[in-house]
Amino acid sequence: MKNNKKIITLFVAVSLLNGCSGGNSSKKNEDFYIKDTNAFNILIGQYANNIEEIWGPREVLIAGPKDYVQYEDNLQTRVHINFVSGVITIETLSDSPIESLKEAIVSTLLMPEPIDIIRHDKISQDLSHEPFLYNQILDQERQPIRWSGRANNFADYVLANNLKIRRSGIHNITYVEIKLVPNHISERAKKFLPLVTEASNRYFIDERLILAIIEVESAFNPYAVSRSDALGLMQVQQHTAGRDIFQLFGKSGEPSRKYLLDPRNNVDMGTAYLSLLKTKYLAGINNPISLRYAMITSYNGGAGSVLRTFSNDRDQAIDIINSMTPQQVFRKLVTSHVSQESRNYLIKVSNILDNR
Incomplete structure (x- = not known):
């Protein structure tokens, strides 16, 4: 590798803000959330400006919940x-x-599991472990890629057969495309299944529900970071769900971004939040299917907005939900919930559950 190789990803922006995310109980939570998230967005904006200066205004590409983006060679x-x-x-x-x-x-082919990236300053190629994309890419011989020799051979094959050039503004951009295997989502899910099973058993939450939520939130992308500063596999926000779960754990303050980008912590906290929805915020809903619909929608848009879909009075909302069939509850949420995003979210997660 080049000695001056510089790796810049959205993780850099995240790590730079670790110091901004302390637990100061004297601040109002809402004000703290706004200030910290604004600082994050300002940093991402500066990062995007640097990309635009090099690549051009139509070529700014930033990592998101379901997109991993890494810049190398001084953004080239x-x-x-x-x-x-x-x-x-x-x-x-x-x-x-x-x-x-x-x-x-x-x-990229030898990229290590995310825990190594999170816990170390430099990306280390520990080849005693499978790369993160192992079994998600097959080489020209239809074999998975684990070692540097096979990775280099496949890189030569791709460059010899798939090299392309496109024009963007004043730039000629040379590129290749590599397709993951058709069942790549399932292959990634396998990596995190032990964490999901562990959290499911700890909090008594259906394993299938956790997996469906992860698929919709991040497509099993452990590097997921949204512009709203939701983090990791289950897109946990440190200032809302993260704060609530820390309080549940008897801890002060909020989890750091680094903490939430650890897949084990992320799955644990996301599942704990589902448990909190089930046992506290939505307590009193009797039918387990109706409760599941309410939990799914609440995970996206909050329990308050779910209950207000039925009544502004919490107790009355619970009574109304209990008087309805699960099908009626589902229809009410996907037609009357204030947030279109939350309506679509319930449909997406439910469709995955129905097809598992």
Whole structure:
């Protein structure tokens, strides 16, 4: 690798803000949330400006809940993994495109599990463990890629057969595309299934529900960071659900971003929040299916908005829900909930559950 290789991802922005996220009980939670999230968005805006200066105004690409984006070589080369479509796009502005692309392809194929990235300052290629994308990419011989020799051979094959050039503004962008296997979401899910099972048993939450929520929230992208500063597999916000769960655990303050980007912590806290919805905020809903619909919608938009869909009075809302069939509760939520996003969220998660 080049000695001056510089890796810049949205993780950098996240880590730079770790110091901004302390637990100061003297501040109002809402004010703290607004200030901290605004600081995060300002940093991301500055990062986007740097990308625009190099790539052009139509080429700004930032990581999101279902997109991993990594910039290398002083922002000249980037890797974009779309965890929904299952396509990896690696592109460069470098004057030595073949060299830059090969280096990026190999490092992507051998990218370690996310826990190593989170807990260490530098990305270490610990080849005693499977790469994060193991079994999600097959080489030209239809074999999974674990070692550097096979990764380099596949990179040469991709560059010889799939190299493309596109024009954007004043730039010629050289790129390749690599497709993940058709069942790539299931392959990623397997990696986190032990964590899901553990959390399911601890909080008495249906394992299938946890998996469905992770799929909708992040498509099993452990690096997920949204513009609303929701983090990780289950897109937990440190200032809302994170704060509530810390209080449930008897801890003060809020979890740090680094804490929430650890998949084990993230799944544990996301599941704990589902339990909190079930046993506290939505307590009193009798039918388990109606309760599940309310929990799903609340996970996205909050329990208050779910109950207000039925009545402004909490007790009356619970009574109304209990007087309805689960099908009626579902229809009410997907037609009358104040948030279109939450309506769609309930439909998406329920569809996954119905098809499991």
